[in-house]
Amino acid sequence: MKPIVPLLFAGVLAFAQAPQHDLMPAPASLTFGEGRLAIDGGFRVAVTGYDEPRLRSAAARLVERLQRRTGIPMRPGSAATLTLECQRASLPVQAVGEDESYTLEVTSAGARLRAPLPLGLLRGLETFLQLVRLDAQGFAVPAVSIRDQPRFAWRGLLIDAGRHFMPLAVLKRNIDGMAAVKLNLLHLHLSDDQGFRIESKAFPKLHQFGSNGQFYTQEQMREIVAYARERGIRVIPEFDMPGHTSSWFLGHPELASAPGPYRVERTWGVHYGLIDPTREEVYQFLDRFIGDMAQLFPDAYFHIGGDEVLPRQWNENAAIQAFLQKNGIRDAHALQACFNRRLLAIVTRHGKRMMGWDEILHPDLPKDIVIHSWRGAKSLAAAARQGYQGILSWGYYLDLMRPASAHYAVDPMSGEAAALSPEEAKRILGGEACLWSEYVSPEILDGRIWPRMAAIAERFWSPAATTDADSMYRRLEAASRHLELSGLTHRSNYRPILERIAGPGNLAALETLAQVVEPLKEYARSTARPYYSDTPLNHLVDAVPPESSTARLFNRRVERLNPAGIPGVRSTLARWRDNHARLLPTLERSALAAELAPVSEGLSKMAALGLEALDYREQGKRPPADWVKNSLALLDTLSLRPLPPESQPFCMEILTRHNRGEQQARKTCAAPRPAAELLIQIKPGIQTLLRALE
Numbered sequence: 001m002k003p004i005v006p007l008l009f010a011g012v013l014a015f016a017q018a019p020q021h022d023l024m025p026a027p028a029s030l031t032f033g034e035g036r037l038a039i040d041g042g043f044r045v046a047v048t049g050y051d052e053p054r055l056r057s058a059a060a061r062l063v064e065r066l067q068r069r070t071g072i073p074m075r076p077g078s079a080a081t082l083t084l085e086c087q088r089a090s091l092p093v094q095a096v097g098e099d100e101s102y103t104l105e106v107t108s109a110g111a112r113l114r115a116p117l118p119l120g121l122l123r124g125l126e127t128f129l130q131l132v133r134l135d136a137q138g139f140a141v142p143a144v145s146i147r148d149q150p151r152f153a154w155r156g157l158l159i160d161a162g163r164h165f166m167p168l169a170v171l172k173r174n175i176d177g178m179a180a181v182k183l184n185l186l187h188l189h190l191s192d193d194q195g196f197r198i199e200s201k202a203f204p205k206l207h208q209f210g211s212n213g214q215f216y217t218q219e220q221m222r223e224i225v226a227y228a229r230e231r232g233i234r235v236i237p238e239f240d241m242p243g244h245t246s247s248w249f250l251g252h253p254e255l256a257s258a259p260g261p262y263r264v265e266r267t268w269g270v271h272y273g274l275i276d277p278t279r280e281e282v283y284q285f286l287d288r289f290i291g292d293m294a295q296l297f298p299d300a301y302f303h304i305g306g307d308e309v310l311p312r313q314w315n316e317n318a319a320i321q322a323f324l325q326k327n328g329i330r331d332a333h334a335l336q337a338c339f340n341r342r343l344l345a346i347v348t349r350h351g352k353r354m355m356g357w358d359e360i361l362h363p364d365l366p367k368d369i370v371i372h373s374w375r376g377a378k379s380l381a382a383a384a385r386q387g388y389q390g391i392l393s394w395g396y397y398l399d400l401m402r403p404a405s406a407h408y409a410v411d412p413m414s415g416e417a418a419a420l421s422p423e424e425a426k427r428i429l430g431g432e433a434c435l436w437s438e439y440v441s442p443e444i445l446d447g448r449i450w451p452r453m454a455a456i457a458e459r460f461w462s463p464a465a466t467t468d469a470d471s472m473y474r475r476l477e478a479a480s481r482h483l484e485l486s487g488l489t490h491r492s493n494y495r496p497i498l499e500r501i502a503g504p505g506n507l508a509a510l511e512t513l514a515q516v517v518e519p520l521k522e523y524a525r526s527t528a529r530p531y532y533s534d535t536p537l538n539h540l541v542d543a544v545p546p547e548s549s550t551a552r553l554f555n556r557r558v559e560r561l562n563p564a565g566i567p568g569v570r571s572t573l574a575r576w577r578d579n580h581a582r583l584l585p586t587l588e589r590s591a592l593a594a595e596l597a598p599v600s601e602g603l604s605k606m607a608a609l610g611l612e613a614l615d616y617r618e619q620g621k622r623p624p625a626d627w628v629k630n631s632l633a634l635l636d637t638l639s640l641r642p643l644p645p646e647s648q649p650f651c652m653e654i655l656t657r658h659n660r661g662e663q664q665a666r667k668t669c670a671a672p673r674p675a676a677e678l679l680i681q682i683k684p685g686i687q688t689l690l691r692a693l694e
């Protein structure tokens, strides 16, 4: 007789374990079948339809990554485990909207990946690899049937190589990461006030004088473009004009709107150097320059920047003002539109479509430019209504250190875009995450992009209804591990950097602190201490991930706290309270850790407050009058420090350059701010514990 209880239990288990997938981005449709396809040393890929070298190398990379995933040496057997079948070649230069769809059928007998184009096979191979898991029998891919295609044609990542140069190897491994989450566009920001980063054959003084020796040769850039093409990724260059151009003027001061002298800027923020749009020689120069670059980058699109024009140089130049008068040009924005019209003619003549940041939107410009919205979703919808194609980056700025959930909640089609007609809505091509690199060195780049980027990639690829943040965080964890297989270093590099900071001190105590802090958000770091382009980014703020999963989970746990959960929360809080004493010797021994004293002490005090609150709660006692109020007020001051006097001038300089009034700037610079540019992120949880007593 079969025991009835275990059967029931098994039924409950089966229900509880309703098949879940770890895929990121989530596919458009997925159905689990019966059984599993074993992945063993005899794994073999066969190309059965249209064939090309790109598919062969993709298959070879898959096997290599499978070996890394499983630790099993692969000696291909005779029977194909996975067949790749597509119908015809993709276009020689990957186009926006080219078919990336695929279907994947996995049974215990084998896997079959089919797509109209090689592009779709590249996407499907990434899905296949993400499906591999270890079960009681070994490594396997579950039986599954997937039909998948992207929601948006434009799914990009911007890497700013201007502020900090990013070596070739860094770009390559990030291209691999992009491919792993089905992104299809790398936008390289190649010039800015702080650096001109590409070899110009037409005007070598641009890179020779403007880069401090850190630039991509044309040969290297061709290598990057080819590397990306192999992975189904387009590359577009951005040359930001007419602002953000100081680095151009070292070699070519004749382009500038003021005599200079110029330097490769060492501070962040927007600088005053502007190209002079009123002189013909400037357009002759740009024609040759863009012609050279248009050949180097085969993509159909060419980004001319166009953001953040501080018009001081134009306003102070008599010849430019006379030009305005003579031609009836009203203001700086109208002058920029004139410049853009000339640029458009040049870019078009060299066979490209011009795109630029949303500042270039102006009624005088024809509808065949593409608007890249960074200042808000509103301008994207406005552009689409007026007939312009556009993409969204507002909401996807990875440098602002926002949590994955915040980016995930931003949809290119939400807000005003939701009210667009179907015709207008089609003009929204997709989005791009941006990593501006003021506070990003090559060493920490991966940690700034990944894993949050995978959540944004899902927003761009998966059906609009894929919005559950809990599911996203669960899968993001899997994606983060998976991305390591692609060679990214956001996880592997973290510990060595912490070890460097701890020096001879206690790594475990530093790790405990590091787990609950996050870097300052938005642009708050810009005035926190003097930053120059060569300031070492080797502090804890540079090492910790933008989002603390420890703090996120703690804050959540506390929100749903029941009596059974209290002992666990208590022991966690006790560990945090006692961590300061454990970290003290490290703070004394390491120059890199010394600044952490107020933060570490702040964590300790926060945890102590939380424990006190739990005492009252468990004893069913009311705290003394005002205790909650005073404790909440104390929480707000923990770990705050005034800016040291020597940093005040720097703070003032940055703020006044950005047109804050002097009085407001003074107030901002005098206000206390989070020590070591770190936020202790368990604060919401402690607030919850305190407020529960009110």
Ligand code: ACM
Binding pocket: 307, 308, 357, 374
């Ligand atoms: C930008 O962030 N200024 C495009």
